Amino acid sequence: MLASKNPVSLHHRIVAAGQRRRCVGASERKQQGRHFTQALESLWRYNPRIPPLPAAAATGRDAKSSWEPPVLENAAFEEYYKVQQIVHKEEWDAFMSVLRTPLPATFRINACCQFYKDICSKLENDFRRYLESEVSSEYGEDAIRPLPWYPGNLAWHLNFSRKELRKNQALESFHEFLKHESEVGNITRQEAVSMVPPLFLNVQPDHHILDMCASPGSKTFQLLEMIHQSKEPGLLPGALVMANDLYVQRCDLLIHNTxxxxxANLIVTNHEAQNFPDCSLANDYSEAYKDTCKPQGLEFDRILCDVPCSGDGTIRKGHEMWRKWNSGMGNQLHLLQVNIAMRGIALLKVGGRMVYSTCSMNPVENEAVVAELLRRSGNSVELLDVSSELPELVRRPGLSTWKVQDRGSWFQTHDDVPHDRKNLVLPSMFPSSNGTEESDTVHGDVEVNIDNRSSFLRNCNIEETSKINHDTDGLSINSNKKLDCTSNILNSKFPLHRCMRIVPHDQNSGAFFIAVLHKFSPLNGCQIQGTKIQHPLAKGIIVQPQKENEPETRLYETILTRQQNNVSKVVDAAEVLESSRAESGDMKLQKQSRWKGVDPVLFFKDELVIKSIISFFGIKESFPLQGHLVTRSTDNARRIYYVSKSVKKILELNGEVGEQLKIVSLGIKMFESHRSKDCCSCAYRLSYEGLSLLLPYVSKRILYASPLDFHRLLQYRSINFAHFVDARFGEEAASLMPGCCVVVLLEGHKHVDSICKDPSTIAIVCWRGKGTMNVMVSPPDRKDLLERMAYHFGLKACTEED
Structure with a gap:
C-alpha cells in the first residue's frame, strides 16, 4: 500500500498516465502501456515504513530511494506453519532461510525428441565443463547437475535462479541454448518438484490418462513424453492424454506448450474439473443400443489431479506471496479440491491410479483433502505406500495431526467452530478420530461462499484470497484462542503417513504435496448395479438409473450444461436414435459445434481429396489414413489433422453422446491446403509437424540431398535449381512436377531404401516451384536443424536472419 499522506500518490500518477494514453499515437501508446502495467505490478513493492518524499523530489531521480526490494516476512505465515509442525523446531531456521533464497532453475530433456542424444552430449561435454570452469567460484562446483531422483538423467538442476541466468554475462550462451531448445520442444523448463507427480502414475503404453487441471502444460508434456517413450519404433502409442482446464485462455497456453x-495422442478440453463429463448416454438411448454394445461412458487408467491451490509452495519464486498470504486462502479452496478429486476418483477405472497433488504446504489443502476422499470413497479407494519408488527423492511422510485457523482463531475440532462460521469451516478440514466419524456430514449440501471459477490454480489470485480474513488482514492472530503447538489434537486414523510432503530445504527446491490413490472397487452409491457395457473405452462402466424425485435429464443435456452453456435446443433421444439407425450406427457429423465459440471436430471424409493425397505422395496402405483425419472447418478444410486410434475412439464416443466433451484442440497437423499458382494435381501439402510420423510411409516426391546442399537449403530457404552444389540433385529437383516434396538429408553410410524408416533421419518439407526449391519450415525449426548440422558436420549454424 502507498502511504496515505504522499501528495503525489502512485494511484494518481497511474490515472494520469492512463488519461495521457488517449492523446498519443499508436507507437507511443504501446510504450506507455508497458510502463502503465509495470507501475501496477510494482505497486506492492512500496515500503510504507519509509517516509514519502516531497512532491518535487518524488518525480525526480531521487524517487527511487523510496523503493526497496520486498520484505520476505509474514508473521501469520510463520505462526501458522509453526503450529502445524510442518518441520521440526530445530529445522525451522534452515527452513525459513531457504524460503527466502531464489529458487534454482531446473529443466527436463524430452527423450522423445529426435536430437535427444545431441542435447545430452552438449550438456555433459560442453556446458557442464564450461560452467564448472567459469562460474564454479560463484555457484559451486556442481553449478549444473542431473537431478539424482529423475530417471535417465533427464532432469537437470542449476545452482542459479532464472533471474541470475538472464542477468549473468557468463551464462549468456547457456541461457540462449535453453531458450532455443525450449522453443522447439527439446527441453521443458519446469520446477523440479513439479516433475514429481507424473512419475508416480506408473504410466503404461496403452493407458488412457486424464490431466484434470492441466495448464500451463508442463506435466501434460511430461505425460506425453512417457507414452511416446513406451511406443514401439515406427508406431503410434496406444495410449492417449486428455488435458483439461477451466479457462479458455489457459487452454490456449496449454495448447501452445504441448x-x-x-x-496425435492428445486431446485438450475445456471444462470445470469437478464437473468433467463422463460421456454417458441417457437411459432410454442406452436401452435402444443395448444389443449393439454401444459405449456408455468413459473411464481413465491414470488421472493426474494437480488441483488449484493457494500455492505457498512456490513462495521462493513468487515474492508477492510473502505479503499477501493468509490461512483463509487454503480454507476457501478445500471444498473445491475435494470435489475435483472426487470427480477424478469417479472417472478412474477400477484398478487405476490417481495422483493428488498441490504446490501448497497447508494440511487443510493436503492431508485433510486426502482424508475426506478416503471417507467418501469408503472401501473403494486406498492410499498407496510408494516409499520404495524413486528412492533418491527426499520426501517426508504426511501429517496425521493439524489444526484449522479461521479469522485468527485456532480450532481442534469442528464442534469448537462458532455456529456462524460452520458453513465455511467444514468438518472435512479436521483430522478425524476414526475412519467413519463425521462421514455423513452434509458437505455436499453446505452452502459455501466460494466461487469455483476464481483463478486460484497454481498461480492463484492472491489479491482475492488475501481479502478472506479481512477482520485480521491475515497478519494478526487472536491471542485469546492461540494454541500451543504442543497441545493435544486429534489424530487421523487414515494412513496419511503414506502421503509425501517435499519441503524446500531438504534438496534446495520448492514445496509440494503428493498422494497416490488406487481404486480397487466401484464407488458405493456412485457406480451401482446396472447394465455393464463391454467396450474398450468403458470396461466395467455401469449405467446409473435415474433417482427418485430427480429432474428428468434428456440426451445431450444436463443441469450443468443448461446452467453453464445456456443450451436452449435439446435433441430428443428418439430423434437421434432414428437418425443413427438411418446411418447404420455411424456417427452423425454436426456442422456446428454445440459449444459456443468452439469449432466442431469433423471427420474428414472427402474420398476424392484423400485419394489425391495418397496418390500424389505415394502413401502406403499400411499407414492408417482413412478414418484418422479430422478438421475444424465446416466447408473448405484448410488444415487436416491426424489422430491416433485411441483419440479416434474418443471422438466417436463423444459424437454418440452429443458432444459432451468440449474439445478445443486435438491431433497433429498433417496436411495444409495451398494456393500456389503452380500446376499441381494435389490441393494439399505436407505439414512439417506431421512429417516424422508420415515419412516412413511416403514413396513419392522424395529427394535426397548431400549435407552441403541440405545446409544451403536451410540457410537460404530458397535456391535456384542451377545453384545447388550437387548438379545431379539440382537436375532431379528440376525434373520433379511442381508442388510439395520432401528433401531428406543423405549421409554417406545410409542407403536410400532404408533411410526414411530410420527414426534419426533428418528431413524437411519443401515446395518445388517454377525455378526454385523453397523450404517450408518455421525459423525456430530451421535454426534447430542448422544446429544439428553444425554439430554433426561442422557446418556453420546460422540462418539468413543471423
Whole structure:
C-alpha cells in the first residue's frame, strides 16, 4: 500500500498516465502501456515504513530511494506453519532461510525428441565443463547437475535462479541454448518438484490418462513424453492424454506448450474439473443400443489431479506471496479440491491410479483433502505406500495431526467452530478420530461462499484470497484462542503417513504435496448395479438409473450444461436414435459445434481429396489414413489433422453422446491446403509437424540431398535449381512436377531404401516451384536443424536472419 499522506500518490500518477494514453499515437501508446502495467505490478513493492518524499523530489531521480526490494516476512505465515509442525523446531531456521533464497532453475530433456542424444552430449561435454570452469567460484562446483531422483538423467538442476541466468554475462550462451531448445520442444523448463507427480502414475503404453487441471502444460508434456517413450519404433502409442482446464485462455497456453510435442495422442478440453463429463448416454438411448454394445461412458487408467491451490509452495519464486498470504486462502479452496478429486476418483477405472497433488504446504489443502476422499470413497479407494519408488527423492511422510485457523482463531475440532462460521469451516478440514466419524456430514449440501471459477490454480489470485480474513488482514492472530503447538489434537486414523510432503530445504527446491490413490472397487452409491457395457473405452462402466424425485435429464443435456452453456435446443433421444439407425450406427457429423465459440471436430471424409493425397505422395496402405483425419472447418478444410486410434475412439464416443466433451484442440497437423499458382494435381501439402510420423510411409516426391546442399537449403530457404552444389540433385529437383516434396538429408553410410524408416533421419518439407526449391519450415525449426548440422558436420549454424 502507498502511504496515505504522499501528495503525489502512485494511484494518481497511474490515472494520469492512463488519461495521457488517449492523446498519443499508436507507437507511443504501446510504450506507455508497458510502463502503465509495470507501475501496477510494482505497486506492492512500496515500503510504507519509509517516509514519502516531497512532491518535487518524488518525480525526480531521487524517487527511487523510496523503493526497496520486498520484505520476505509474514508473521501469520510463520505462526501458522509453526503450529502445524510442518518441520521440526530445530529445522525451522534452515527452513525459513531457504524460503527466502531464489529458487534454482531446473529443466527436463524430452527423450522423445529426435536430437535427444545431441542435447545430452552438449550438456555433459560442453556446458557442464564450461560452467564448472567459469562460474564454479560463484555457484559451486556442481553449478549444473542431473537431478539424482529423475530417471535417465533427464532432469537437470542449476545452482542459479532464472533471474541470475538472464542477468549473468557468463551464462549468456547457456541461457540462449535453453531458450532455443525450449522453443522447439527439446527441453521443458519446469520446477523440479513439479516433475514429481507424473512419475508416480506408473504410466503404461496403452493407458488412457486424464490431466484434470492441466495448464500451463508442463506435466501434460511430461505425460506425453512417457507414452511416446513406451511406443514401439515406427508406431503410434496406444495410449492417449486428455488435458483439461477451466479457462479458455489457459487452454490456449496449454495448447501452445504441448504443440511442441507434435503428437496425435492428445486431446485438450475445456471444462470445470469437478464437473468433467463422463460421456454417458441417457437411459432410454442406452436401452435402444443395448444389443449393439454401444459405449456408455468413459473411464481413465491414470488421472493426474494437480488441483488449484493457494500455492505457498512456490513462495521462493513468487515474492508477492510473502505479503499477501493468509490461512483463509487454503480454507476457501478445500471444498473445491475435494470435489475435483472426487470427480477424478469417479472417472478412474477400477484398478487405476490417481495422483493428488498441490504446490501448497497447508494440511487443510493436503492431508485433510486426502482424508475426506478416503471417507467418501469408503472401501473403494486406498492410499498407496510408494516409499520404495524413486528412492533418491527426499520426501517426508504426511501429517496425521493439524489444526484449522479461521479469522485468527485456532480450532481442534469442528464442534469448537462458532455456529456462524460452520458453513465455511467444514468438518472435512479436521483430522478425524476414526475412519467413519463425521462421514455423513452434509458437505455436499453446505452452502459455501466460494466461487469455483476464481483463478486460484497454481498461480492463484492472491489479491482475492488475501481479502478472506479481512477482520485480521491475515497478519494478526487472536491471542485469546492461540494454541500451543504442543497441545493435544486429534489424530487421523487414515494412513496419511503414506502421503509425501517435499519441503524446500531438504534438496534446495520448492514445496509440494503428493498422494497416490488406487481404486480397487466401484464407488458405493456412485457406480451401482446396472447394465455393464463391454467396450474398450468403458470396461466395467455401469449405467446409473435415474433417482427418485430427480429432474428428468434428456440426451445431450444436463443441469450443468443448461446452467453453464445456456443450451436452449435439446435433441430428443428418439430423434437421434432414428437418425443413427438411418446411418447404420455411424456417427452423425454436426456442422456446428454445440459449444459456443468452439469449432466442431469433423471427420474428414472427402474420398476424392484423400485419394489425391495418397496418390500424389505415394502413401502406403499400411499407414492408417482413412478414418484418422479430422478438421475444424465446416466447408473448405484448410488444415487436416491426424489422430491416433485411441483419440479416434474418443471422438466417436463423444459424437454418440452429443458432444459432451468440449474439445478445443486435438491431433497433429498433417496436411495444409495451398494456393500456389503452380500446376499441381494435389490441393494439399505436407505439414512439417506431421512429417516424422508420415515419412516412413511416403514413396513419392522424395529427394535426397548431400549435407552441403541440405545446409544451403536451410540457410537460404530458397535456391535456384542451377545453384545447388550437387548438379545431379539440382537436375532431379528440376525434373520433379511442381508442388510439395520432401528433401531428406543423405549421409554417406545410409542407403536410400532404408533411410526414411530410420527414426534419426533428418528431413524437411519443401515446395518445388517454377525455378526454385523453397523450404517450408518455421525459423525456430530451421535454426534447430542448422544446429544439428553444425554439430554433426561442422557446418556453420546460422540462418539468413543471423
Amino acid at each position: 504443440k511442441r510435442m507434435c503428437t
